[in-house]
Amino acid sequence: MTKRIQLFCAWCGPTAVVVALIGFIIAGVLPLPLGPSNTTEKVMSFYSHDTRVAAGLVIATLGMCLVFPLIALIGVHMVRMEGRTPILTFLQLITGAATGVLLVMPMLLMTIIPFRPDRSPELTVTLNDISWLLFITPIGPFIIQNIAIGTAILSDRTRTLPRWVGYLNFWVAFLFVPDILAFFFHRGPFAWNGIFVFWLAFVAYAVFLVAMGLVLRKAVNDSPDTAPVERVASR
Amino acid sequence: MTFGYSVHAELPDFLVTDDEVAPPRAIRVKVNRAPSANHTPGEPGLWIFILGDMTLFGAFFIALMWEKRQFSTVFQTSAAHLDRPIGAANTLVLLLSSYLVVAATWAHRRDEHQRARRYLHGALACGVVFVAFKAIEYTQGISAGHTPTSNMFFTMYYVLTGIHLLHVLIGAGLLAIWGMSLRGRRSFTASQRLTEGIAVYWHMVDLLWLLIFPLVYLVCAA
Numbered sequence: 001m002t003k004r005i006q007l008f009c010a011w012c013g014p015t016a017v018v019v020a021l022i023g024f025i026i027a028g029v030l031p032l033p034l035g036p037s038n039t040t041e042k043v044m045s046f047y048s049h050d051t052r053v054a055a056g057l058v059i060a061t062l063g064m065c066l067v068f069p070l071i072a073l074i075g076v077h078m079v080r081m082e083g084r085t086p087i088l089t090f091l092q093l094i095t096g097a098a099t100g101v102l103l104v105m106p107m108l109l110m111t112i113i114p115f116r117p118d119r120s121p122e123l124t125v126t127l128n129d130i131s132w133l134l135f136i137t138p139i140g141p142f143i144i145q146n147i148a149i150g151t152a153i154l155s156d157r158t159r160t161l162p163r164w165v166g167y168l169n170f171w172v173a174f175l176f177v178p179d180i181l182a183f184f185f186h187r188g189p190f191a192w193n194g195i196f197v198f199w200l201a202f203v204a205y206a207v208f209l210v211a212m213g214l215v216l217r218k219a220v221n222d223s224p225d226t227a228p229v230e231r232v233a234s235r
Numbered sequence: 236m237t238f239g240y241s242v243h244a245e246l247p248d249f250l251v252t253d254d255e256v257a258p259p260r261a262i263r264v265k266v267n268r269a270p271s272a273n274h275t276p277g278e279p280g281l282w283i284f285i286l287g288d289m290t291l292f293g294a295f296f297i298a299l300m301w302e303k304r305q306f307s308t309v310f311q312t313s314a315a316h317l318d319r320p321i322g323a324a325n326t327l328v329l330l331l332s333s334y335l336v337v338a339a340t341w342a343h344r345r346d347e348h349q350r351a352r353r354y355l356h357g358a359l360a361c362g363v364v365f366v367a368f369k370a371i372e373y374t375q376g377i378s379a380g381h382t383p384t385s386n387m388f389f390t391m392y393y394v395l396t397g398i399h400l401l402h403v404l405i406g407a408g409l410l411a412i413w414g415m416s417l418r419g420r421r422s423f424t425a426s427q428r429l430t431e432g433i434a435v436y437w438h439m440v441d442l443l444w445l446l447i448f449p450l451v452y453l454v455c456a457a
Contacts, residue, residue, distance in 0.1 A: 164280030171287040177398060184384060189298050190394060196298070
């Protein structure tokens with residue numbers, strides 16, 4: 001039974017990407033998200049499709065919540081790597097929980113924007129800025145999570161997970177670095193909707209979720225099913 | 236069936252699996268020190284990171300050239316303000332550091348730990364010189380009024396060299412870790428993956444600068 005739950009958690013990774021993508025497309029965030037250089041009219045007209053935008057963002061938010069089961073499953077495998085003092089496991093769980101909140105909170109804020117389409121335009125623009133910058137810039141917990149996972153995998157002698165996954169995590173951590181530039185630019189490749197900010201982070205995080213999901217699915221399938229009941233009986 | 240409960244006393248039961256209780260695998264001992272022809276430096280997985288990171292810089296270079304086409308006069312006049320002698324000096328400094336890392340790898344491979352450490356200290360010193368030159372360059376640029384938000388050229392310049400500088404700092408930290416591990420006089424085979432990985436990473440940092448210098452300092456000014 002635990003094996004089935006673990007497999008479910010593994011599939012949550014790729015599913016989170018798919019559901020979030022569908023939600024973003026329904027809301028109109030994709031293919032071309034709003035940017036910091038957009039006029040007030042553009043921002044107002046985007047949120048004037050209130051029901052569609054809100055519905056899409058609700059779907060995307062729920063999809064992003066699927067990262068929580070994946071983080072838990074990563075934690076279970078990291079405990080196996082670390083054994084008696086699973087410090088990196090705890091670090092991954094703490095930062096992983098934070099990343100989940102940091103994904104969901106800005107999305108909830110963005111969903112609140114179309115709630116009152118008749119509010120004054122400056123407030124809508126401000127709320128739009130807040131939700132986008134809050135969504136893009138808090139890279140710290142993401143980077144620490146990736147480094148914790150990568151370090152645990154590379155220092156694990158039992159090869160619980162393949163070593164390339166460790167290096168993949170380091171790479172993903174680097175790809176988040178340009179995101180902080182979103183605070184400084186209103187247009188160009190380093191604005192929040194720029195190629196090196198939104199798109200790079202989106203691709204990097206999607207690669208992380210899909211790769212971790214598939215690798216963990218294989219690890220779960222290859223591991224012997226340990227039923228807790230047998231364990232108690234054999235003691 | 237016996238379980239090593241004393242060993243796993245601090246683990247909750249549900250986390251103890253049978254394969255953890257199994258005896259540890261025998262450690263492979265390689266005798267041949269020289270790398271064979273089909274040996275992958277470091278390990279294959281490392282190259283996901285190396286090539287992935289170089290892809291990111293490749294995308295930066297494409298963006299740089301794209302923006303140069305759009306703002307060609309701005310790029311020409313702005314790139315002329317860069318301090319080319321410092322950039323060229325930094326190129327030589329990094330090339331020298333790469334040579335020292337190669338020398339350190341070979342010394343380590345022959346178990347000459349003292350000599351390897353000296354080479355690594357040299358490479359680290361080169362890294363410090365690089366960072367110092369970069370700091371001078373940034374101070375000059377900013378005091379002359381060229382900030383990252385001045386125009387698209389300076390945006391690209393500060394972001395590219397800044398992220399490269401982050402790589403240099405991480406690389407210097409890794410070289411220091413390698414140097415400290417040499418104090419333990421561990422044989423090369425025991426630390427091959429780590430040391431070769433660090434060496435490859437440092438060469439990548441060098442290679443990236445060899446592309447950044449001509450593209451940003453020379454091509455953009457042309």
